[in-house]
Amino acid sequence: MAADAAAALAAGPMGAxxxxxxxxxxxxxxLIFVAFAFVTVFLVLPLGVIFAEAFxxxxxxxxxxxxxxxxxxxxxxxxxxALAAVPLNTVFGLIASWCLARFRFRGRGAIVTLTELPLSxxxxxxxxxxxxxxxxxxxxxxxxxxxxxxxIFAVPGMALATIFVTVPYVAxxxxxxxxAQGSEEEEAAITLGASGWQTFFRVSLPKxxxxxxxxxxxxxxxxxxxxxxxxxxxxxxxxxxxxLPLEIQALYxxxxxxxxxxxxxxxxxxxxxxxxxxxxxxxxHRDELSAARRxxxx
Amino acid sequence: xxxxxxxxxxxxxxxxxxxxxxxxxxxxxxxxDLLNASYSATVELFxxxxxxxxxSWRAKTxxxxxxxxxxxxxxxxxxxxxxxxxxxxVTLALAFDVDEIARAGLIAPDWRSRLPDGGVPFTSxxxxxxxxxxxxxxRDWPDLVRPGVQVVxxxxxxxxxxxxxILAAYAWALKANGGDAEKARAYxxxxxxxxxxxxxxxxxxxxxxxxxxxxxVLIAWESEALLAIAEAGKKRFELVMPSLSIRAEPPVAVxxxxxxxxxxxxxxxxxxxxxxxxxxxxxxxxxxxRPRLAAVARKYAARFKPVPMVSVDEAFGGWDAAQKMFFAxxxxxxxxxxxxx
Numbered sequence: 001m002a003a004d005a006a007a008a009l010a011a012g013p014m015g016a017x018x019x020x021x022x023x024x025x026x027x028x029x030x031l032i033f034v035a036f037a038f039v040t041v042f043l044v045l046p047l048g049v050i051f052a053e054a055f056x057x058x059x060x061x062x063x064x065x066x067x068x069x070x071x072x073x074x075x076x077x078x079x080x081x082a083l084a085a086v087p088l089n090t091v092f093g094l095i096a097s098w099c100l101a102r103f104r105f106r107g108r109g110a111i112v113t114l115t116e117l118p119l120s121x122x123x124x125x126x127x128x129x130x131x132x133x134x135x136x137x138x139x140x141x142x143x144x145x146x147x148x149x150x151x152i153f154a155v156p157g158m159a160l161a162t163i164f165v166t167v168p169y170v171a172x173x174x175x176x177x178x179x180a181q182g183s184e185e186e187e188a189a190i191t192l193g194a195s196g197w198q199t200f201f202r203v204s205l206p207k208x209x210x211x212x213x214x215x216x217x218x219x220x221x222x223x224x225x226x227x228x229x230x231x232x233x234x235x236x237x238x239x240x241x242x243x244l245p246l247e248i249q250a251l252y253x254x255x256x257x258x259x260x261x262x263x264x265x266x267x268x269x270x271x272x273x274x275x276x277x278x279x280x281x282x283x284x285h286r287d288e289l290s291a292a293r294r295x296x297x298x
Numbered sequence: 299x300x301x302x303x304x305x306x307x308x309x310x311x312x313x314x315x316x317x318x319x320x321x322x323x324x325x326x327x328x329x330x331d332l333l334n335a336s337y338s339a340t341v342e343l344f345x346x347x348x349x350x351x352x353x354s355w356r357a358k359t360x361x362x363x364x365x366x367x368x369x370x371x372x373x374x375x376x377x378x379x380x381x382x383x384x385x386x387x388v389t390l391a392l393a394f395d396v397d398e399i400a401r402a403g404l405i406a407p408d409w410r411s412r413l414p415d416g417g418v419p420f421t422s423x424x425x426x427x428x429x430x431x432x433x434x435x436x437r438d439w440p441d442l443v444r445p446g447v448q449v450v451x452x453x454x455x456x457x458x459x460x461x462x463x464i465l466a467a468y469a470w471a472l473k474a475n476g477g478d479a480e481k482a483r484a485y486x487x488x489x490x491x492x493x494x495x496x497x498x499x500x501x502x503x504x505x506x507x508x509x510x511x512x513x514x515v516l517i518a519w520e521s522e523a524l525l526a527i528a529e530a531g532k533k534r535f536e537l538v539m540p541s542l543s544i545r546a547e548p549p550v551a552v553x554x555x556x557x558x559x560x561x562x563x564x565x566x567x568x569x570x571x572x573x574x575x576x577x578x579x580x581x582x583x584x585x586x587x588r589p590r591l592a593a594v595a596r597k598y599a600a601r602f603k604p605v606p607m608v609s610v611d612e613a614f615g616g617w618d619a620a621q622k623m624f625f626a627x628x629x630x631x632x633x634x635x636x637x638x639x
């Protein structure tokens with residue numbers, strides 16, 4: 001390094017230009033090292049710990065922990081709630097992005113802002129809001145109690161909480177996309193005699209599909225992993241109202257550490273699958289983007 | 299085209315059906331099941347007791363029954379029942395939380411007189427858990443405030459169980475100082491100075507001490523300490539009995555509003571009544587709580603060492619008074635916390 005610098009200095013004004021790249025190369029190495037170290041310490045190691053703990057008592061104990069009826073019920077409940085939240089927010093995201101990009105109306109800005117509200121509200125507050133609305137002493141409490149409808153501390157409340165915190169993910173992905181794409185192609189389709197549904201499925205949706213899938217993946221990941229909001233409105237009954245994240249905490253608190261990590265490995269596995277899908281999507285997305293660019297150039 | 303339309307409706311039907319499918323089971327099972335909202339430190343006990351009761355109920359009546367447990371902090375469970383958790387019975391850490399539910403109109407105010415022993419089928423007491431060999435030589439309350447000693451105890455504002463810890467410390471300090479409330483308060487402030495972190499729940503504090511290796515001494519319920527010793531394996535922790543402690547009295551009660559609506563009163567009363575029977579009392583002792591039944595208590599005398607105890611009613615005039623004096627905003631606990639900063 002010192003020799004390089006001396007040589008660069010000796011080379012005079014011409015060498016002065018070379019000095020920067022030499023220094024940058026060092027900085028580059030340090031920065032790359034820091035990035036890798038950071039990722040290893042904060043992401044890879046914890047992930048490794050999860051699986052190491054999950055298998056700490058052997059493969060048979062791991063399978064037994066996952067076969068536990070409460071863990072299985074938690075898995076189904078988590079899937080069921082995601083099945084409620086993700087499609088609903090996908091439809092909402094499509095409608096919202098369409099309206100916001102195509103129409104100018106009063107309150108448009110408010111919808112955009114409100115869509116992002118769940119990102120800035122703490123999930124615990126979101127859960128408490130539901131309790132204040134639907135709890136026995138809440139706004140609708142008397143009505144619900146009279147009709148024997150259970151929302152809070154039951155599955156519907158947990159689904160509502162999850163829907164609330166996952167509202168932004170699809171919409172946020174789609175709104176800028178729809179806005180950027182304009183409406184010429186849809187107009188052409190309609191001029192050529194396509195029906196509304198045909199235009200939507202054959203023209204609009206294909207244009208949005210990667211963005212949409214990306215949003216759905218993020219939405220799903222959050223729906224599966226949500227803890228705060230759901231824990232406030234959960235009845236905390238193992239086998240009934242514990243989602244996987246809640247069951248993991250219950251297992252850990254009950255001295256069943258290996259079981260907790262076995263259940264956690266399910267969530268971690270889902271996260272890894274989501275990550276791989278997302279990476280794969282980004283690759284395909286990129287191909288398509290460059291193809292589109294080439295087509296335009298020709 | 300048809301297929302497309304069908305596909306388009308899927309996202310709308312999906313959310314409508316999913317909660318229905320998930321909640322169907324719980325609806326179908328209605329009157330032959332029972333929900334117990336229980337204090338988190340009793341998870342293990344009630345898991346064992348539920349199996350025992352399900353078996354005895356089926357043997358007695360010929361109908362199968364399933365007991366579910368909602369687990370959380372005592373105050374959190376009381377709050378959930380007040381806000382609408384349909385628990386048929388509650389088994390909580392302290393009478394104050396049952397009274398809160400009674401104040402909300404869900405439990406009759408005379409709940410204490412409806413079961414033996416004031417609705418408290420088992421007791422415990424406050425003890426110290428130290429590391430094997432007792433390296434810091436913790437023998438009694440004054441040792442907790444020696445320089446270099448770190449004490450783990452949960453936050454009494456969020457953990458009902460931990461309120462007994464604070465009351466026990468105060469009761470000892472009051473007695474040691476000849477009834478001088480000022481000095482007793484000063485001791486509490488000194489004690490809190492030795493607490494590095496106030497965990498939210500009793501179990502969190504135990505896990506901090508046992509699994510994360512935090513602190514030199516854990517102030518805990520005897521049941522929680524004995525369970526920690528059993529779970530941690532041999533020779534890692536020791537129990538220390540202080541010279542004066544407090545009787546922890548976790549109460550149980552039927553939630554009248556819920557059982558009357560669901561038609562589960564007989565089942566709920568049997569569930570709590572059976573807790574006083576010999577089989578359940580044996581199970582209780584096996585799960586490290588002090589049994590009420592004299593015969594069972596004699597059998598497990600070696601496990602539960604005698605210790606002089608005060609009770610909340612005798613020493614503090616009941617939970618309402620203790621709550622107001624110690625744990626309300628600006629109460630003795632808050633003053634001691636400020637002092638300790």
